[in-house]
Every structure is written in structure tokens, then in C-alpha cells.
Amino acid sequence: MKLNPQLPIIALDFASDKEILQFMRLLPEGPHNIKIGMEVFYLGGPQLLETISSQGHAIFLDLKLHDIPNTVMRSMRILAQLGVAMVNVHAAGGRKMMEAAKEGLIQGTPAGGKEPLLIAVTQLTSTTKQQVKEEQLISVGLEASTLHYASLSHQAGLDGVVCSPHEAKAIKNITHADFLTVTPGIRPKTITSQDDQHRIADVETAILNQSDWLVVGRPITQATDPKAAYLDIVEKMAQTKKSICIGGIYGN
Numbered sequence: 704m705k706l707n708p709q710l711p712i713i714a715l716d717f718a719s720d721k722e723i724l725q726f727m728r729l730l731p732e733g734p735h736n737i738k739i740g741m742e743v744f745y746l747g748g749p750q751l752l753e754t755i756s757s758q759g760h761a762i763f764l765d766l767k768l769h770d771i772p773n774t775v776m777r778s779m780r781i782l783a784q785l786g787v788a789m790v791n792v793h794a795a796g797g798r799k800m801m802e803a804a805k806e807g808l809i810q811g812t813p814a815g816g817k818e819p820l821l822i823a824v825t826q827l828t829s830t831t832k833q834q835v836k837e838e839q840l841i842s843v844g845l846e847a848s849t850l851h852y853a854s855l856s857h858q859a860g861l862d863g864v865v866c867s868p869h870e871a872k873a874i875k876n877i878t879h880a881d882f883l884t885v886t887p888g889i890r891p892k893t894i895t896s897q898d899d900q901h902r903i904a905d906v907e908t909a910i911l912n913q914s915d916w917l918v919v920g921r922p923i924t925q926a927t928d929p930k931a932a933y934l935d936i937v938e939k940m941a942q943t944k945k946s947i948c949i950g951g952i953y954g955n
């Protein structure tokens with residue numbers, strides 16, 4: 704099942720498959736774009752993916768692989784058989800590792816099928832400038848490091864990167880308009896908590912900054928009315944995209 708670009712990708716960071724399936728009942732009728740992360744995949748694994756896919760939803764499996772090229776290639780061969788729409792690696796694993804990931808997906812995808820989109824994490828949206836400097840010892844800084852990882856991912860033949868909404872436009876400029884930008888760290892204007900995220904943006908800013916896919920977790924999962932929170936985000940995405948189209952045709 705393909706991801707729907709008109710909708711956000713909902714990050715379902717829950718502790719069990721039971722909680723995930725229960726929460727999904729609070730959402731409007733699908734199909735939805737669902738992101739499954741490490742915690743619940745390690746617990747429920749392929750069985751949970753099967754259940755979600757059988758309900759018609761598209762899945763971004765966010766396992767952020769980062770290992771030697773051979774291990775990543777062999778693991779991607781397996782992930783390609785799970786029927787998910789998008790998977791990812793850490794760009795810090797290097798160009799060879801990313802190429803190996805792509806190769807694994809091609810080898811593992813069942814005949815006649817389309818391999819999942821392959822995305823690289825540049826710098827985590829929870830990472831600060833200070834951490835990049837003091838912990839990673841990267842002297843060029845956070846933004847240059849992110850752009851460099853994006854360029855490397857593009858050269859390795861990946862489909863796009865996970866980045867902060869603030870970096871999406873610059874990444875498109877140095878790669879290609881079709882190179883996908885997948886952005887977590889979305890906090891609608893009505894929400895005051897940024898949780899552990901540092902490089903955040905509201906829905907409108909993310910779209911205007913050329914984010915292709917908005918990944919939204921807690922603003923939906925922790926909302927008192929998840930359905931309303933979700934629909935509000937969908938509406939804001941549509942309105943902003945419409946305003947860009949109108950601006951593109953009639954503006955400037």
C-alpha cells in the first residue's frame with residue numbers, strides 16, 4: 704500500500720500492538736499513513752505490520768538501520784518482504800552502507816512488486832547545535848552536516864531524507880525537487896509542548912518549507928481528541944498546499 708501525500712504520517716509510538724490497534728480506532732476512517740517505530744516492532748514485529756496492512760493502511764517502518772553494509776543489505780532483504788511503503792537508515796552509516804541498503808531492498812522485493820522508499824536520517828530532530836559540536840565533534844555545524852548527509856544520501860541513490868522542516872528547502876536546492884523530505888518535529892501552533900524535539904515547526908511552516916511528508920506523533924496521540932487533532936492537521940496541510948498553488952499560478 705502506497706503512502707498518501709495529502710495526509711500526515713502518524714507516528715504510533717505506543718508500548719504494545721494492543722495499544723496501537725486500540726488507538727487507531729479513535730482515528731477517522733482510513734486508510735492512513737502509519738509510522739511504526741522500534742519499540743513496538745521489537746515487540747510485535749511482522750505480525751503487527753500484517754494486521755495494519757490488512758486494514759488498508761500504508762506503513763513507514765522507522766527502524767533507522769546503521770551497521771556495516773553487509774548486515775544492512777541482508778536486513779533490508781528481509782524488510783522488503785514485509786509489504787511496507789517506506790524504510791530508513793542513518794546517513795551516518797556512509798554511502799556504501801546506503802547503497803547496500805538499496806541493493807538489499809531490490810533483492811528482497813517480491814517479483815512484480817515495488818520496493819519500499821528508502822530514506823536516510825540526517826541529524827535527528829532531537830539533536831541540538833551544541834551536541835553536534837561537543838558530542839559529534841562536527842566543526843561545520845548542524846545545518847552543514849545535515850546538508851552534507853542529504854547530498855550523500857542523494858548520491859547513494861536513496862529516495863529522500865528525514866530532516867527538520869527548517870532544512871527541507873535547502874535540501875531540495877542541493878539535491879533535486881523530487882528528493883523527498885520527511886519531517887518529524889511538527890508541532891501545530893495550538894500546542895505549547897515541544898517534548899524532546901528541538902528543531903520544530905508548525906504544519907503550515909513545514910509545508911511552505913517544502914516538506915513532502917509530515918511525521919506527527921504526540922500532537923495526535925496525546926491529544927484529548929485525537930480525531931479532531933488529526934483532522935485539523937489534514938485541513939491545514941490542504942489549505943497551505945492550496946495557497947501555494949494559487950500563489951504559484953497568480954502570485955509574483
Ligand code: C5P
Nearest residue numbers: 714826827828865887888918919920921
Ligand atoms: O511525537 P513526535 O511528533 O515528536 O514524534 C516524532 C516521531 O518521529 C517519533 O516517532 C520519532 O522517533 C521520529 N523521528 C524523529 N526525528 C528523526 C527521525 C524520526 O523525531 N530524525
